[in-house]
Amino acid sequence: NAGVTQTPKFQVLKTGQSMTLQCAQDMNHNSMYWYRQDPGMGLRLIYYSASEGTTDKGEVPNGYNVSRLNKREFSLRLESAAPSQTSVYFCASSTVRSYNSPLHFGNGTRLTVT
Amino acid sequence: AQSVTQLGSHVSVSEGALVLLRCNYSSSVPPYLFWYVQYPNQGLQLLLKYTTGATLVKGINGFEAEFKKSETSFHLTKPSAHMSDAAEYFCAVSETQGGSEKLVFGKGTKLTVNP
Numbered sequence: 001n002a003g004v005t006q007t008p009k010f011q012v013l014k015t016g017q018s019m020t021l022q023c024a025q026d027m028n029h030n031s032m033y034w035y036r037q038d039p040g041m042g043l044r045l046i047y048y049s050a051s052e053g054t055t056d057k058g059e060v061p062n063g064y065n066v067s068r069l070n071k072r073e074f075s076l077r078l079e080s081a082a083p084s085q086t087s088v089y090f091c092a093s094s095t096v097r098s099y100n101s102p103l104h105f106g107n108g109t110r111l112t113v114t
Numbered sequence: 115a116q117s118v119t120q121l122g123s124h125v126s127v128s129e130g131a132l133v134l135l136r137c138n139y140s141s142s143v144p145p146y147l148f149w150y151v152q153y154p155n156q157g158l159q160l161l162l163k164y165t166t167g168a169t170l171v172k173g174i175n176g177f178e179a180e181f182k183k184s185e186t187s188f189h190l191t192k193p194s195a196h197m198s199d200a201a202e203y204f205c206a207v208s209e210t211q212g213g214s215e216k217l218v219f220g221k222g223t224k225l226t227v228n229p
Binding site: 004040041042043044045090092100102103105106107108 | 118123146150155156157158159160163165204208217219220221222
């Protein structure tokens with residue numbers, strides 16, 4: 001009963017390096033999301049995918065790109081990491097693109113950019 | 115723009131005491147309201163939600179919340195705290211305007227339960 005799986009769990013990057021955060025869900029959910037969590041800031045939506053084949057910007061998309069590879073997988077890419085992107089990143093999924101449908105979260109990726 | 119205010123970034127209670135975590139929101143239309151809980155090194159889990167109907171909502175682990183439209187509040191309570199309730203709690207509000215749905219999280223309240 002995996003739910004939402006995120007890899008890696010931890011990552012340290014130097015400024016300017018790139019990386020891709022992976023997310024996969026096994027609940028047959030249509031919608032997937034990427035959030036970042038910073039101390040005292042709550043969660044902020046980076047990008048979301050309402051259904052396979054679609055992606056849209058959230059509240060803080062600058063510096064990120066996403067790919068909805070298939071119904072199960074939704075990846076987040078940092079092309080040129082900056083210290084301001086040091087954060088905890090959460091992937092989430094829901095049955096449909098409606099917040100009446102509960103979000104199911106992964107355990108997060110802790111990213112440090114030096 | 116909608117916003118969520120959680121009063122108190124840290125709340126400390128004794129085991130067995132009442133838990134009260136406060137949440138106020140601003141919204142121009144009837145919202146959906148949520149409480150999520152985050153245990154250390156984990157993602158968020160839905161605790162309870164209010165959409166329509168009964169204003170007193172019961173969630174998991176003995177928590178409940180009451181939607182008070184006149185006060186624009188959705189405070190979370192539990193009669194008797196348990197050590198396992200120690201976690202961070204997030205209030206969230208969603209609304210749909212012009213076909214666009216948004217979910218806004220509060221900044222979180224970290225609950226400490228003392229033995």
